[in-house]
Amino acid sequence: MNKKSIFSDAMPYLKVSGGLLLVLAIQSNWDSMNIFSGNTGQPAVAQSAAVVSHGGKSLVSGQPGSTATAEKKTADESKMKRIKKAVGNLIDTVKEKSGLGGKISHWGYLKENGPDKWGNLAGTGNSCKTGKAQSPINLVSGQMHKGFEPLFYYKSTDGEILNNGHTLKVIVKPGSFLRVMGKDYQLKQFHFHRMAEHTIDGRRYPMEVHLVHESDQGHIVVVAIMFEDKFQEFNMLVDRIQLPEQAGLKLPITGMKVDPAEMLPPRHSRQYYAYDGSLTTPPCTENVGWIVMKTPVHASLNRINRIGQIMKSNFRPVQPLNGRNVMFSN
Numbered sequence: 217m218n219k220k221s222i223f224s225d226a227m228p229y230l231k232v233s234g235g236l237l238l239v240l241a242i243q244s245n246w247d248s249m250n251i252f253s254g255n256t257g258q259p260a261v262a263q264s265a266a267v268v269s270h271g272g273k274s275l276v277s278g279q280p281g282s283t284a285t286a287e288k289k290t291a292d293e294s295k296m297k298r299i300k301k302a303v304g305n306l307i308d309t310v311k312e313k314s315g316l317g318g319k320i321s322h323w324g325y326l327k328e329n330g331p332d333k334w335g336n337l338a339g340t341g342n343s344c345k346t347g348k349a350q351s352p353i354n355l356v357s358g359q360m361h362k363g364f365e366p367l368f369y370y371k372s373t374d375g376e377i378l379n380n381g382h383t384l385k386v387i388v389k390p391g392s393f394l395r396v397m398g399k400d401y402q403l404k405q406f407h408f409h410r411m412a413e414h415t416i417d418g419r420r421y422p423m424e425v426h427l428v429h430e431s432d433q434g435h436i437v438v439v440a441i442m443f444e445d446k447f448q449e450f451n452m453l454v455d456r457i458q459l460p461e462q463a464g465l466k467l468p469i470t471g472m473k474v475d476p477a478e479m480l481p482p483r484h485s486r487q488y489y490a491y492d493g494s495l496t497t498p499p500c501t502e503n504v505g506w507i508v509m510k511t512p513v514h515a516s517l518n519r520i521n522r523i524g525q526i527m528k529s530n531f532r533p534v535q536p537l538n539g540r541n542v543m544f545s546n
């Protein structure tokens with residue numbers, strides 16, 4: 217096993233929970249980053265991971281309603297063209313870099329296009345079926361204790377929220393970042409999954425938020441936060457943000473700043489699982505570092521139900537671990 221890990225070119229420091237700073241021999245996989253092994257392997261060379269933004273990009277546009285007369289139909293079609301053009305200007309224009317001609321529009325979460333069909337999508341770089349280090353997974357408590365400390369340097373910025381037909385995605389202005397083992401990953405966007413994708417000891421929470429970070433080298437680290445729905449508990453961010461109801465709509469977030477820290481568990485409750493996985497949407501690109509916060513946070517029942525109504529169900533089932541190691545901070 218000599219696969220490159222997302223953190224393979226990280227600084228050779230690992231902060232353990234006792235506060236010691238140890239110099240580590242860097243291996244090419246988290247699996248082999250054993251603090252006690254005394255191994256003096258060569259630092260792995262940074263590799264260029266495929267840069268693929270997470271969360272899907274395609275537009276599922278609304279259908280025009282049926283019309284009574286040919287004349288009205290023509291008028292409606294003309295109107296739809298104008299609307300589509302306007303919407304086209306609003307949608308995310310980032311192209312998927314891996315295969316599929318920069319376009320993945322035919323996958324989803326329904327029976328006919330759902331996760332067990334993603335492996336059959338055409339194009340190179342589709343790891344949904346062939347990948348051996350896929351996400352999400354079930355996380356089991358009490359696994360190996362490793363102690364690096366992810367540091368969140370999040371700040372309030374303006375933002376916009378996009379309904380891309382697969383998820384609701386909040387795009388933030390630059391400035392927020394995550395520091396893991398001395399390496400910085402800029403926060404690009406976060407988005408919602410209903411239900412949660414990862415399970416913890418077999419339990420699936422009603423919602424999971426993915427905060428997607430990327431280093432200057434294009435390495436991706438996703439922080440996952442579980443949400444519980446509570447009748448009268450509100451999340452300052454999730455409960456206040458505007459929700460674009462139609463696929464293809466992007467709205468500026470007004471009347472509030474976006475502070476991703478408002479979704480983090482309290483400082484004393486930031487135990488996490490960490491492992492090497494993949495994007496959870498096509499093309500399921502691997503070499504994605506995952507940090508899954510163990511303690512759930514809360515948003516209101518009404519709000520989580522509303523997000524569920526807009527997105528329907530958008531979670532991928534858990535994938536085989538295939539011998540991967542999962543770290544757990546205690």
Ligand SMILES: [Zn+2]
Nearest residue numbers: 270271426496
């Ligand atoms: Zn996601």
